[in-house]
Amino acid sequence: MIPSAFDYVRAGTVDEAVAALVAGGEDAKVLGGGQSLIPVLRLRLNNPSLIVDVSTVDEMRSIVDEGSSLLIGAAVTTDAVMKDAGVQADIPLLAITAATVADRAIRHRGTFGGSCAHADPAGDLPTVAQALDAEFVIAGPGGRRTVAAKDFFLDFFTTAVGPDEVLVAVRVPKLGAGWGVNYQKFQRTAQAWAIVGVAAAVKTEGGTITGARIALTNMGATPIRASSVEAALIGGPATIEAIKAASASAADGTKPTSDTHATADFRSHLARVHTARAVAKAAGI
């Protein structure tokens, strides 16, 4: 389809963006790289009266090393995230997952922050944010606030970001030494959405798993931590058998949807299989 008419504001600063959103009211939408919003507009799934473009706000386009974490501007493109030396060195799970997002053209336009704020349950990057306990810096008319990942993703396409707020940056903690990571993305074609995805970070010491962070893509309304798998792994041996046994609970407590690619029960099966694969690969097995 063809979008209906809308007004457009290009914000120069975060404050300008917030001011524009406040003025625009409920029908205003933030435009980042446009890789989700533009298709929505073209299909007239949503007809906002105002588009506030934050893609050129300088503050939102940088990655800052804060010591124990990286503060990644919400308008940093997926391509920039996956190629950033700091991300590659300190948050390799994010780098390798970013590389699986869509295709090159989309990665050059789409943004890390946009993916999180859009909160498509099939999005890959929100899963990493959930796995690593990222924090989200949100600006609004009352100033700035920080929301933990577990409180950020609320429902399908719904986050803690209010209609008059802008996601400014995502703070992603560094895991430190000794961790292995893997992202298993199960998809039907190379550039399709994940039917199921599993992000895993595993720390192994002397054949024993001492740390595990696992989150699932597209297994419910939001990215979900596989807490029971994490608990079952920690303290156990880093063996295929133990990992498979722990991964058997990967789908517990999830609420996957059924669609033309997979029914809910098949998704649950895939989550178990790929959790085992992701953990095994992350553990170097």
Add this chain to the structure above:
Amino acid sequence: MTDTIEEAPASIGQPKRRKEDARLLMGETEWTDNIQLPGTLHMAFLRSSIAHAKILRIDTSAAKLAEGVVHVYTGEDFPGQPGSTCVWPVTADIVMTHYPAICTDEVRYGGDVVAVVLATERYLAADALDLIDVDYEPLPAVVDMEEALKEGSPLVHESAGTNRCYTHNMPCGDYEAAKAKADVVVSRRFINQRLIPSPMETRAVVAAPQGMADEITLWTSTQIPHVLRVLLALLTGIPENQIRVVAPDVGGGFGGKLQISREEVLALILAKRLGRPVKWSETRSENMVAMHHGRDQIQDIEIAATKDGKLLGMKVDLLADMGAYLQIITPGTPLLGMFMYSGIYKMEALDFTCTGVYTNKTTTDAYRGAGRPESTFAIERIMDELAAELGMEPMELRKLNWVKHEEFPFTNVAGLTYDTGNYEAATERALELFGYDELRAEQAARRAAGDPVQLGIGISTFTEMCGLAPSRTLGALNYVAGGWEHCTLRVLPTGKVELVTGTAPHGQGHATVWSQIAADVIGVPFEDIEVIYGDTGRAPYGMDTYGSRSLAVGGQAIKVAGERLVEKARIIAAHQLEVSPEDIEFNKGVYSVKGDPEKSNTIQGIAFAAFTAHNLPPGVEPTLHGEATVDPIDFSYPHGTHLAAMEVDTETGKVTLRKYVAVDDCGIQINPMIVEGQVHGGLAQGIAQAMYEGALYDNDGNLLTASMGEYLLPSSADLPSFITDRTVTPSTTHPLGTKGIGEAGAIASTPAIINGVVDAIRHLGVNDVLMPASPQNVWRAIQAAQNGGAA
């Protein structure tokens, strides 16, 4: 059969770079959507979001007042006006139905048109659609073909009294007698799923009064400008001699643009009525529901053989989904494969039956291969199942039954005469390129080790028919048109050449290939030839491009037209060189006196002499041109052997195509590079049917795969590097020895993939997987087999 090939001529056989590409690559194209005429009104269609409903009321008053809106029309404004038509009433008792330009009282599929808006801008036309209010009374939707045929089913067309469109039976030989002799009978139900053609360029049309007189020009993204012109005249009553149809650059069709559409009909009528240009460009979302779909058959297949593997007979019982209406060749499409169910094999009997069924879904019609992919799938799949039943190697079973190369010409069980072929040569080459024995060894090792990833080998030894078609054959099949093709060749006074063809390329490269043929026949440089097509004003005669017919039929017309031109020039040359025509030799564009080669003239020199006409022999008219309209004597039969190595992850059902070998025999290749491109594209589409594509409807008739998020098309990233080669067995039905190649890849590859998938997991008890072989479909097949009983 002749295997001798004459010394390669100058241009034919060369991988000439495509004349079209520089323009295409640099954006200097003229797509229909690029045409901008002053005063244009933009059309937008309000389409039904319900599969089946009565229209109680349509309120267009708000839309009529909207900004930029000039007109809003409903079906009441075009009473009785058809939006499309069917030219192939396949049986005497077929149930034909009216396809309205705009629905009046009932909608019959999701996407059916209920109103059309004309506005000064495309966006404003789209805005106005939201202001039209339609009251529907939903009716039960007819979705499943078998349910549709049951007593008491809701009806797609109430007045027809049935959802059965037709039943066509073609018994060849005595199947029951053949079956009575059989030791083994294998039956399977195959689902050849519904596909959405998805050309890169969606449809678009511009209609405008042009120039003098009452002529209206209709630019449209079509494969069939000539056929369309005739049909538009018949459907609208606008005289044919006042309609000019132009197919500008067309970005793919795959059969989807072998159609007359309501959008074209309305554009023409409204441009005529309003005296203004009218334009429509289809969105992708519209294209998914409004352009016709392909395939969609339930195939009940039975094959009978001796315990030694000798085929005796085959029974084919099809249900073919017509969708809601009949369009250009909707009912005939499944029948295009009916003569081909025996494939390359010898058998005594074939009992073919097809029942066409109306449903509340998008109309089906031709899609790359049209009937032949379905028949090839059935025979090549059932051969693997028979081999498994007999405990035979599937390739050995094929070798035992195929037509041997010394047996050509061979008349198959359905009465078609295959002129030439060499299945042994193509197969030998394919096995060599594939590493068949090594892969069989790896398969055995993986099975023995219980590897979660199993390996399978898929075979497809296929043939197909192309060169649509001898007109008398089409007449015998109740088709309301011929199958000839036209060419006019003109050598202009300056020596440049115009080649006017009736074919209508939409990506195939006719400008290049036709130039190669003409360059050799009339002896002029390849670069000096301009190919003119796709415009009924400049190329008035033609039957257009579909069914791998352009080279197979149109190529013949080029050769004959060229030869006629050469003979006319020979008479002029003889006159001017003062010898008799028999004493003139013609070689590479030069006419010379036998035994005295110094006395000569070039074809360009003769063209100038024919233009000035100062000194022509008695009875010879000025200008140098040759024309030919050629009706083919018979079809041609490309064939080949395709092999696929398939990996199946038994834990997830994920299928990976690891290696694909395609050895095709399309006879003499005019341009091997373009042949290679056609093979690659065909493979991608055939593999896509096997692994990715499939239109799905829910029980209410809603298309669930209405965007490319759900309807998956593979990209280059999903396909391996194909290993291809050709064997060359010239056709004897074509003066150049060529056959068609446009559909071979799509026809051959689908069963190769599925045979490979089943072969990988047959030891787990699986004997079929639904297409597409998605992870879910494959995983479920494995689960079902392991829980007892095949899928």
